[in-house]
């Protein structure tokens with residue numbers, strides 16, 4: 001078993017909870033509440049900005065030309081097609097102003113900053129791998145697509161043969177780099193992997209935590 005599969009197995013409980021999350025069920029069924037999707041996508045827009053920076057760090061730190069070019073091509077898709085989806089989705093959902101990061105988003109921004117600033121291809125790859133592989137996993141259900149483009153396109157951005165090949169490249173690169181790394185680097189990679197999986201689950205949970213509710217209740221008591 002390679003490093004990636006080992007880490008995936010070690011985090012299976014949390015990984016599977018994220019992949020089987022209520023948000024994913026509702027998205028596939030086309031029944032996710034607009035307020036939930038708006039909260040999720042507004043947070044993910046913050047995630048996306050730092051994710052593009054992290055992809056840039058991977059382009060810069062890759063030790064071989066073929067993966068550097070593959071990562072650069074994917075960076076173009078995220079900054080292109082995916083950003084286009086965000087523009088249309090947030091407009092339709094009425095999210096006009098940027099939001100403050102909720103705790104799981106803040107955690108992700110810090111994790112991505114840590115990986116990027118380390119300048120270590122091994123650490124950068126590990127965070128990219130979890131983000132993309134876990135999304136491929138939930139987006140590859142053998143179910144009919146939801147009818148609304150708002151739901152269907154968010155699934156389609158994370159499945160299909162090209163996206164699968166991209167995740168395969170990240171996995172092969174992570175395994176290759178881990179195999180050649182010293183113990184301390186491998187330990188840091190393992191810690192980042194599990195931190196990222198925890199954050200993915202918390203990120204879905206946060207979409208259901210209505211931030212205004214506590215405030216409303218306080219006001220009701222006045």
Ligand SMILES: Cc1ncc(CO)c(N)n1
Nearest residue numbers: 044047131132135200203
């Ligand atoms: C939180 C989160 N994780 C992963 C992805 C896909 O890389 C995403 N768009 N958002």
